[in-house]
Amino acid sequence: MIRPQPYAPALVFLAGLALLAPTAQAVEYSQVQPAASKLEFTFKQMGVPVPGHFKRFDARLRFDPARPEQASASFSVDLASIDAGSPEANAEVAGKQWFDLPQFGSARFVSSQVRPLGGQRYEVRGTLNLKGQTREVVATFQVKEEAGRAVFTATLPLKRLEFGVGAGPWGDTSIVADQVDVRLQLLATPGK
Template sequence: MKKIVLATLLGVSLAAGAATLLKADPAKTSVSAVFKQMNVPVESKFKKYSIAIDYNAATPDAAKASVEIDTASLDLGDADMNKEVAKKDWFNSAAFPKASFVSTSIKSAGAGKLNVTGKLTIKGKSADVSFPLSVKADGAKQVFEGALPIKRLAFNVGEGEWKDTGMVADEVTIKFHVVAGQ
């Protein structure tokens, strides 16, 4: 009898500390790319993505996250430009329809702050990346905000004539604001 009670208590204790799968609220969540075109800042949002976050505020170091972005869904505000960025020289969305991020480590960095490490894959090229992330409770939901600076040419985004960074800068920041709950 003692073993059953102890096992039950341990099971409840372990379950209470386990991460919880959160679903992103698409109406309140955004993922965008910020870059300079002809030295003018541009922010363009991705319209299609899926985000999975396993998170429990009591045990942030057990958290995990994965993101998939439909590369053809980048909205530059012009239909012709949207088609252009999906072509081979840019995202090559026909061959590489998704960009992805999968966390390998999420560590607490103080109240409301996390350090995230993982693998970013764009256009078939992968790189280990790290970035800070803020997290705060908003009622029953969690709000995650962060920015990941990358170099687009490291992922072959902008080939051919577009390798010249005079027109479009190499530096791109992937910004995200994720509101998620059960």
Template sequence: MNKSVIARGAVALAFAIPAFAFVQPAGATPVDAAKSSVSATFKQMGVPVDGAFRKFTGDVSYDPAKPAEAKARIDIDISGFDIGDPEYNKEVLKKEWFNAAQYPKASFVTTAVKPAGAGKFDATGTLTIKGKTQTLTVPVTVAPAAGANVFSGALPIKRLAYDIGEGDWKDTGMVADEVVIKFKLAVPAGK
């Protein structure tokens, strides 16, 4: 199997997970996964590679009148990472990359939300991938759309901070350390 393709899948998966995991707050509304998306973009040998997380769940508690009280949790099922090829998808689940057998989920749980202007806020929380947890802040935009609040954003992370790509894969000449996780989460409004 081509190592470059394997690297692409692993990097994308590692970084798509962190942007969308939030804490399950009391009175929270489930994310509508059918109308939502989580993806990761990384560079392999300087070329951008995209991957999508096809399995995730989440709960969000959000009142537009009180954005600082928002809380959320998103959990990503690592086995749902898709970089477009079943063989590569299996490869990124191995120990050197996501070690999905031992760490089947990645999560992001909010700990604080700070308003950042009309329809914008910064969500601080913990991102856990492959047993490693880091505190980070995600810039988020929220907009109403067809009976839902849609939360979107992009978050750059470092794959090596989560041990994504062990052994020879730590070399950032083949697969860049930076991964950008993009998300769009639709949450039914008024529930």
């Protein structure tokens, strides 16, 4: 007669958990929470950092931490919702030399590739359409998962002159630097 080992029930329990583990880990974040998300930027004017943000943008996201290469993202920004620090600055950037809002009211990014970098860091490539110019851009982002949700923080350095933003006298990079650092923070929950 074979006697059951005292640890046999524990082994059966652990084997059951191992079978369930892939299902428990499968989470795809796709529900962006706009009220808890933000799109900010910083540029330098005469060497001094100037912050700003956009009040309205739409983000679409599909991200499974177990399969990051299959992730996709798209963003559409209402350029008229800019807050560049003052009503005067907002009026200036609406003009033809900057965003030319009557002709180009939005900017759009669509991802084409996501690559893991390690340590919850990723690289995303895609195309950005801004002021009628389409360019490939590369951003990095981090993901922090907690309490059934994820916070995505992305940084994207842009050269504004590549998109024709800040033409004429504003093309002088000693007044306004060419580089604009864009920072996006999204709060997302799993899809239903």
